[in-house]
Amino acid sequence: MRFTSRTALATTLTLAVSVTAATARDLRYAAFVGTQHPSLSVSLEPMFERLREATDGELNFTTFPLGQLLGARAILEGIDDGVADGGMVVPHWYPSDIPSVVNYANMAVYGTDPFAIAGAVSEAMLLNCPECVEEYAEAGARILGAYSTTPFVLQCTTPVSSLADLDGLRVKTTGIMGPRLERLSAVPSNIPSPEMAEGLQRNQLDCVLASMDWYSSYGLQGIVTDVTEAPLGTVRGMSLMAFSTETWAELSEEHRALMLREISYAVADMMIGQEALVQDSREKAAAQGVTFHKGDETLVSALAPSAVDEELIAAYAADIGVENYAEQVEAFKAALSKWEAIVAETGRDREAFAQALYDEVYSKLK
Incomplete structure (x- = not known):
């Protein structure tokens, strides 16, 4: 699936006209997912192609999927070391490097609409969380393309x-x-996402807590037998494009402007692509005999957001060294309220959501 936009391309081409003497850059993007994952197939690869076309090849990205360049937990360090110019970063894998970003990623009990959450976490982290920006900078990178997963569900080999x-x-x-x-008496495991399918097959796991689109993008077909759709929240704050601060400084002003414009569309494409893949995954799972459960009252009430969850988030933040947890939560709540209103107007329209994201967030960066 590939989303295209005449408006986006026209904008980027207009910006690119003034680029006359820029040096061609061959940039390396490190991914731990495969090429069929929506972050690549729907979001970033189309963006990389638009950037190549708009700059006559002066910005050229080569993608290294499935950890070919850097392993899942080595991407942030690899960007700092110059092994990659950019990569996908899951905050939870770097609690000592970017603890404030991990805190935002943990705010799973706030909000239900992934689009509004994506806009809110982008605005809150990039514009109202200096600690988030500073932590990334100290790690040699900058946050681009913050997004939210779709709602998490339990994907299991046993009924829940x-x-x-x-x-x-x-x-x-x-x-x-x-x-x-x-x-709630479960036994959590932090096994890396690319190893989930193997963990289920080897009976090391009974369930994975993940977005339904992971059923397809992480190869859970034929392994998962039961899905439980109780209220489990979303994970937010992942960076589609953690980008090297050194490489960013070397880009021309025009190329940086192009990147900021295009990342807005990449986030919109990611959000749309995820939801499309959720629907596709549900249909495939149902056709393969997977049983879907809503969960009874005991499970639903136990998983519903509560004051206990807020205490857990606060304790987690304290453990990883976040000093202004409360301020960060309030910044996110304020941004979420704003973006719920924005998404009520934009809906799932690619152009409208991307434009809002650019106007409210990325146009204010340099």
Whole structure:
């Protein structure tokens, strides 16, 4: 699937006209996912192609998928070391490097609309969290393309319909999701996402807590037998394009402007692509005999956002050294309220959402 935009291309071409003496750059992008993952197939690869076309090849990205250049937990360090110019960063894998960003990623109990959450976390982290920007800078990178997953569900090899069913289950989790399930007697595991399918096959895991689109993009077909869609929240704050500060400084002003414009469309494409893949994954799973559970009252009430969850988020933030947890939560809540109103107007329209993201966030960066 590839989303195209005449408006976007016209804008980038207009910006590129003034680029007359820029030096061609061959840039390396490190990914831990495969080429069929929506972050690449729907979002970044089309963006890289638009950048190549708009700059007559002066900005040329080569993608290294499946950890070919850097492993999943080595991307941020690899950007700092100059091995890659950019890469996808999952904050939870770098708690000592970017703790404030991890704190934003952990705010799973706030908000339900992934589009509004994506806009809110982008604005809150990039414009209202100097600690987030500074932590990334100290790691040799800058945040570009912050987004949110679609709602997490339990994808299991055993039925989970009640709170009692969770007892003792080994569940691959992310960040605060681990403590949330642990207090309900599950056994969390932080096994890397690319190893989920193997963990389920080898009986090292009973479930993975993940977006439904992961069913397709992480090869869970034929392994998962049951899906539980209780309220589990989303993970937000991942960076589609953590970009080298050194490389960024070497780009021309026009090329930086192009990147900031195009990353807005990349985020919109990622959000749209994820939701399309969720629907496709649900249809494939149903056709393959996967059973979907809503969860009974015991499970739904136990997983509903509560004051206990806020205490868990605060404790997690303290453990990783976040000093102004409360201020960051309030900044996100304020941004979320604003973006819920914006998304009520833009809906899932690519042009409208990307333009809002550019106007409210990326146009204010340099």
